[in-house]
Amino acid sequence: MAERSAYDAVVIGAGVIGCAIALDLARRGFRTLNVDRGPAPGHGSTSWSAAIIRPYYSTTDGTALAYEAHFAWQNWTEYLGYRPDSALHYNDCGCLVLEAAENRQLAGTRSIMREVGVPFTDVAAGELPEWLPGADLRQFSPARRIDDPQFGETAGDPITGAMFCPTGGYISDPQLATAQIAHAVEQAGGHFRFNDTVLAIHQSAGKITGLTCANSGLIHAPIVINAAGPASRWVNDLAGAHQPDHISTRPLRQEVAYVPMPQSPQGPGLRFVLTDADCGIYMRPEQSGHLLIGSLEPACDTLEYLDSEDFETSLSEQWTNQVWRAALRFPDLGIPNTAQGFAALYDVSEDWIPVYDRSDLDGYFTAIGTSGNQFKNAPLVGGLMGHLIESVMNGADHDRTPLQFRLPATGRDVGLGAFSRLRPINRASSFSVLG
Ligand SMILES: Cc1cc2nc3c(=O)[nH]c(=O)nc-3n(C[C@H](O)[C@H](O)[C@H](O)COP(=O)(O)OP(=O)(O)OC[C@H]3O[C@@H](n4cnc5c(N)ncnc54)[C@H](O)[C@@H]3O)c2cc1C
Numbered sequence: 001m002a003e004r005s006a007y008d009a010v011v012i013g014a015g016v017i018g019c020a021i022a023l024d025l026a027r028r029g030f031r032t033l034n035v036d037r038g039p040a041p042g043h044g045s046t047s048w049s050a051a052i053i054r055p056y057y058s059t060t061d062g063t064a065l066a067y068e069a070h071f072a073w074q075n076w077t078e079y080l081g082y083r084p085d086s087a088l089h090y091n092d093c094g095c096l097v098l099e100a101a102e103n104r105q106l107a108g109t110r111s112i113m114r115e116v117g118v119p120f121t122d123v124a125a126g127e128l129p130e131w132l133p134g135a136d137l138r139q140f141s142p143a144r145r146i147d148d149p150q151f152g153e154t155a156g157d158p159i160t161g162a163m164f165c166p167t168g169g170y171i172s173d174p175q176l177a178t179a180q181i182a183h184a185v186e187q188a189g190g191h192f193r194f195n196d197t198v199l200a201i202h203q204s205a206g207k208i209t210g211l212t213c214a215n216s217g218l219i220h221a222p223i224v225i226n227a228a229g230p231a232s233r234w235v236n237d238l239a240g241a242h243q244p245d246h247i248s249t250r251p252l253r254q255e256v257a258y259v260p261m262p263q264s265p266q267g268p269g270l271r272f273v274l275t276d277a278d279c280g281i282y283m284r285p286e287q288s289g290h291l292l293i294g295s296l297e298p299a300c301d302t303l304e305y306l307d308s309e310d311f312e313t314s315l316s317e318q319w320t321n322q323v324w325r326a327a328l329r330f331p332d333l334g335i336p337n338t339a340q341g342f343a344a345l346y347d348v349s350e351d352w353i354p355v356y357d358r359s360d361l362d363g364y365f366t367a368i369g370t371s372g373n374q375f376k377n378a379p380l381v382g383g384l385m386g387h388l389i390e391s392v393m394n395g396a397d398h399d400r401t402p403l404q405f406r407l408p409a410t411g412r413d414v415g416l417g418a419f420s421r422l423r424p425i426n427r428a429s430s431f432s433v434l435g
Pocket residue numbers: 012013014015016017018019035036037038042043044045046047048049050051052053196197198199227228229230231235254255256344345346367370371372373374375376377
């Protein structure tokens with residue numbers, strides 16, 4: 001059968017965000033197509049995601065969305081609308097967040113969590129050895145680089161406390177999750193084209209008319225959605241959609257380390273997600289007895305923003321710095337001679353908060369700037385983008401009167417103006433992967 005050349009909506013990208021948007025649109029009755037230059041769903045940034053589900057963000061809207069995400073992942077089969085052959089595991093082990101000077105001893109975070117109604121328990125300093133057996137619980141802040149003569153120095157003061165959030169954990173396989181959403185899209189009538197690159201986006205009289213792909217050629221559509229992850233900036237250029245005073249995005253290179261899990265007499269040294277701003281890292285258990293270590297972008301590190309999508313894939317001193325920071329917290333950590341882990345990109349906005357919005361060009365929408373922290377929210381991003389796209393196409397003036405989106409499980413309304421391209425840079429942000 002000849003492939004169709006006209007759709008109601010074309011999504012550029014079949015990562016977790018693009019697939020979730022297509023699912024919501026297809027369920028609303030739109031004839032959708034996802035075009036991706038990769039070979040299958042979730043082969044971009046999504047495939048490298050640490051896939052941590054955690055409810056603490058620095059803004060009320062970010063926290064409300066992320067808390068809601070826990071329920072979406074808990075009710076995965078319901079969300080998909082079918083029972084997949086391979087089970088996706090949501091390890092809802094919870095998250096421990098250490099107090100640190102960098103997060104102002106969690107004062108603001110706790111108050112937002114209370115406002116949103118996110119459950120958490122306070123962990124007193126004296127209880128921490130039970131939570132983190134074998135850990136060195138002294139303060140090392142500020143995080144330093146290993147070539148800094150003061151690396152590892154401490155005045156000896158203990159970490160003052162922590163909070164534990166039971167509604168969190170991590171997803172075993174972010175690529176599998178995306179493939180399962182893509183299957184749900186097909187069940188809802190949506191289409192995919194892989195190994196095909198979008199080369200041009202077309203408009204006439206200020207309205208989207210379609211796009212041209214390397215293999216498929218011209219495709220007609222009145223709606224195009226940029227969900228191109230680290231390539232989002234260049235896709236926006238194709239549409240001529242970016243204005244200097246809008247929130248913009250650019251790719252950031254990041255490394256993630258795997259090391260053998262430190263052991264304690266009580267078993268594995270870490271059984272949940274740990275956010276350790278005092279050392280500038282986050283950690284979680286990884287399969288095959290490993291510990292995953294990622295960066296919280298401490299002030300001492302120079303961030304590697306890129307001007308193109310070509311990037312060095314071999315591991316560097318960033319790996320070494322992260323592993324040594326983890327070894328400050330877990331002195332029994334074995335530092336392997338051979339670096340294990342990977343380098344990957346995510347697209348970061350000026351305030352590390354995504355742009356889920358329309359654009360100045362009618363019919364062109366963006367779900368970009370996911371800033372290393374939106375895998376968890378993908379099922380909700382699908383819903384809020386579907387709501388936004390349908391409302392705007394039906395005449396809603398979202399720029400003037402920002403739309404609200406009701407979160408299905410918690411019943412809270414989120415103001416979508418928080419994700420507008422026109423917003424002032426949100427100074428409440430952590431300006432890090434924590435959002
Ligand atoms: C190392 C790392 C750790 C992370 N950890 C977490 C975490 O713990 N928790 C969390 O919530 N989030 C995390 N994230 C962030 C999360 O993974 C991303 O926010 C999310 O996966 C982004 O999905 P996406 O669909 O927007 O992008 P992608 O998965 O990159 O998908 C975009 C797709 O667009 C395609 N594309 C681009 N340009 C074109 C074009 N011109 N034509 C056709 N196709 C095109 C690409 O091939 C790609 O498949 C992490 C990310 C990374 C990299």
